[in-house]
Amino acid sequence: MTDSAPFRIAINGYGRIGQCVLRALYESDFRDHLQVVAINELSDIDTIAHLTRYDSTHGRFFGSLAVEGQSLIINGDPVRVLRQADPADLPWEELGIDLVLECSGAYSDTATARRHLQAGAKRLLFSQPAEPDVDRTVVYGINDTSLTESDRIVSAGSCTTNCLVPVISALDKAFGVEQGSTTTIHAAMNDQPVIDAYHHQDLRLTRSALHNVVPVDTGLARGVERLLPHMKGRFSSVALRIPTMNVSAIDMVFNVRQSTDIAAVNRVLQQAASGPLKGILGYTNELLASSDFNHDAHSGVVDGGQTRVTQGTMVKVLCWFDNEWGFASRMLDVSRSWLQRVK
Numbered sequence: 001m002t003d004s005a006p007f008r009i010a011i012n013g014y015g016r017i018g019q020c021v022l023r024a025l026y027e028s029d030f031r032d033h034l035q036v037v038a039i040n041e042l043s044d045i046d047t048i049a050h051l052t053r054y055d056s057t058h059g060r061f062f063g064s065l066a067v068e069g070q071s072l073i074i075n076g077d078p079v080r081v082l083r084q085a086d087p088a089d090l091p092w093e094e095l096g097i098d099l100v101l102e103c104s105g106a107y108s109d110t111a112t113a114r115r116h117l118q119a120g121a122k123r124l125l126f127s128q129p130a131e132p133d134v135d136r137t138v139v140y141g142i143n144d145t146s147l148t149e150s151d152r153i154v155s156a157g158s159c160t161t162n163c164l165v166p167v168i169s170a171l172d173k174a175f176g177v178e179q180g181s182t183t184t185i186h187a188a189m190n191d192q193p194v195i196d197a198y199h200h201q202d203l204r205l206t207r208s209a210l211h212n213v214v215p216v217d218t219g220l221a222r223g224v225e226r227l228l229p230h231m232k233g234r235f236s237s238v239a240l241r242i243p244t245m246n247v248s249a250i251d252m253v254f255n256v257r258q259s260t261d262i263a264a265v266n267r268v269l270q271q272a273a274s275g276p277l278k279g280i281l282g283y284t285n286e287l288l289a290s291s292d293f294n295h296d297a298h299s300g301v302v303d304g305g306q307t308r309v310t311q312g313t314m315v316k317v318l319c320w321f322d323n324e325w326g327f328a329s330r331m332l333d334v335s336r337s338w339l340q341r342v343k
């Protein structure tokens with residue numbers, strides 16, 4: 001336990017990421033530093049309790065959970081449950097909220113995010129890239145130490161930037177990355193219907209998630225540029241959604257300046273995974289499939305057996321990631337890293 005009281009956290013939007021953040025907090029030592037004191041979600045408290053207890057992807061909640069009035073009691077901790085669409089109506093001042101984890105995906109602009117601060121929260125962390133005018137965008141392990149006390153609205157990037165940027169950084173240092181192109185192979189998400197439905201303005205997101213591999217828009221190349229400005233204009237990306245519930249991969253292709261081979265690329269990534277990026281980047285030579293990475297807290301795990309090098313300078317790397325659990329764990333890492341800098 002830490003000597004000081006844990007920071008007071010609110011989760012806004014208790015869907016896949018919000019629920020994983022709460023579970024990851026109780027499955028780790030984060031609870032010593034951070035306490036979720038409120039959840040704001042548009043559903044009712046009994047459904048919220050049910051979806052905390054039972055999860056098709058991550059299994060049953062291992063702790064104790066009860067409903068008392070408008071609160072959940074989780075492992076003895078009271079968590080107030082609110083149901084407000086407008087952040088300005090949230091009692092963040094009364095609850096002394098140090099940080100809102102903005103996990104609703106309902107908006108990405110800083111003007112709406114600022115309404116949480118106007119309601120009394122001291123800071124807000126987006127679970128998505130959000131608009132470029134956020135105070136800072138961080139990928140944990142790469143630039144989280146740049147967070148300062150004066151930052152108020154921050155983005156933790158996306159699950160894909162958290163997977164990709166550590167790999168680019170390691171390869172850039174070793175071989176010099178000239179250009180890159182990526183294909184994200186992503187599990188289904190709640191912006192897709194189970195079968196065809198008028199679900200979204202994007203025609204591809206009207207199509208059955210159960211039955212299709214669906215190309216979707218991705219801002220991953222822009223995300224790389226925001227984190228690594230010297231890569232501006234040198235990356236492109238596409239993404240496919242696949243009919244699985246969780247775990248994704250990025251197929252990465254880089255042109256590098258210094259000629260290399262498969263063994264050297266894997267050595268660099270393995271050293272990063274066991275050294276400066278330990279716990280963030282993983283590395284495996286095992287013959288695994290996607291479900292083996294379910295509930296894996298790394299931002300990405302390099303599949304060494306899939307590394308390829310063409311004519312010395314075209315490098316291909318496959319990196320797996322649990323898009324829910326890995327990213328939720330990074331939300332907690334960034335929260336702790338940021339708040340511990342705040343006096």
Ligand SMILES: NC(=O)c1ccc[n+]([C@@H]2O[C@H](COP(=O)([O-])OP(=O)(O)OC[C@H]3O[C@@H](n4cnc5c(N)ncnc54)[C@H](OP(=O)(O)O)[C@@H]3O)[C@@H](O)[C@H]2O)c1
Nearest residue numbers: 013014015016017041103104105106127128159190323327
């Ligand atoms: N899932 C992933 O793998 C993943 C990974 C990294 C980042 N993200 C990002 O995280 C965000 C959330 O994604 P998700 O997959 O967790 O989505 P999700 O499962 O749809 O969860 C979002 C939740 O927020 C609720 N909500 C909507 N508007 C709200 C409001 N105004 N106030 C409070 N709650 C509200 C939604 O309720 P209703 O369903 O009733 O609308 C839903 O329960 C998105 O920006 C996404 O891009 C997702």
